[in-house]
Amino acid sequence: MLLKYEIINKVHQAGVVAVIRGYSEENSYETAKACIKGNITAIELAFTSPNADVTIKKLRSKYQTDTDVIIGAGTVLDPATARLAIVAGAQFIVSPSFNEETAKLCNLYEVPYMPGCLTPTEVQSALTYGADVVKVFPGSVAGKSVINEIHGPFPNVNVMPTGGVSLENMADWFNKGAFVVGVGGSMVAPGKKDDYQAVTVNAKKFHAKYLDLIKK
Numbered sequence: 001m002l003l004k005y006e007i008i009n010k011v012h013q014a015g016v017v018a019v020i021r022g023y024s025e026e027n028s029y030e031t032a033k034a035c036i037k038g039n040i041t042a043i044e045l046a047f048t049s050p051n052a053d054v055t056i057k058k059l060r061s062k063y064q065t066d067t068d069v070i071i072g073a074g075t076v077l078d079p080a081t082a083r084l085a086i087v088a089g090a091q092f093i094v095s096p097s098f099n100e101e102t103a104k105l106c107n108l109y110e111v112p113y114m115p116g117c118l119t120p121t122e123v124q125s126a127l128t129y130g131a132d133v134v135k136v137f138p139g140s141v142a143g144k145s146v147i148n149e150i151h152g153p154f155p156n157v158n159v160m161p162t163g164g165v166s167l168e169n170m171a172d173w174f175n176k177g178a179f180v181v182g183v184g185g186s187m188v189a190p191g192k193k194d195d196y197q198a199v200t201v202n203a204k205k206f207h208a209k210y211l212d213l214i215k216k
């Protein structure tokens with residue numbers, strides 16, 4: 001079993017977290033597999049996906065021997081959902097917002113918590129409650145300079161912009177100091193329904209771009 005800090009490190013090394021909001025169990029599972037096939041090693045399965053806990057369990061079991069593939073849960077709004085996700089095997093918990101009780105539950109189980117924050121007050125609360133990564137959400141609303149601004153008063157916070165991150169703007173986010181980026185639509189929602197090959201092609205592009213960025 002990976003330790004908490006090892007998971008945070010794996011998420012960091014992944015560079016890109018694929019945010020999946022499936023319309024069915026099968027769609028969530030196949031989309032996650034397609035991203036992993038495209039070299040993405042961190043998956044965030046949103047709890048709006050039907051039976052998200054079942055899919056997390058299936059994914060953990062499929063990739064159990066591959067310690068590089070990290071499976072987390074997204075859109076976790078409350079501690080009951082966090083516990084459900086953790087019991088199913090979620091290795092990190094992401095929310096669009098910050099919630100004290102969810103933070104406490106994640107701390108109790110030693111699972112990294114990555115809440116959504118948009119203001120300094122929210123960032124301060126998240127850090128006070130032990131958040132390991134702060135998800136700036138919606139990144140498209142905050143704008144890329146938000147990372148510089150946050151790093152003034154909170155120099156050590158790990159920032160994961162999510163919402164509107166694309167292949168075209170990903171470099172800007174990293175140049176501003178992103179710890180990792182969360183990518184949904186522009187990777188996992190190709191024009192055609194159930195086109196998992198296209199998801200893999202997109203995933204490969206994001207992964208290659210990330211490798212290119214860290215080389216520089």
Ligand SMILES: O=C(O)C(=O)C[C@H](O)[C@H](O)COP(=O)(O)O
Pocket residue numbers: 019021046074075076094095096137162163164165182183184185186
């Ligand atoms: O609910 C959450 O926890 C979220 O992560 C919200 C969004 O699903 C992501 O922000 C993806 O946004 P796009 O990359 O713009 O598709």
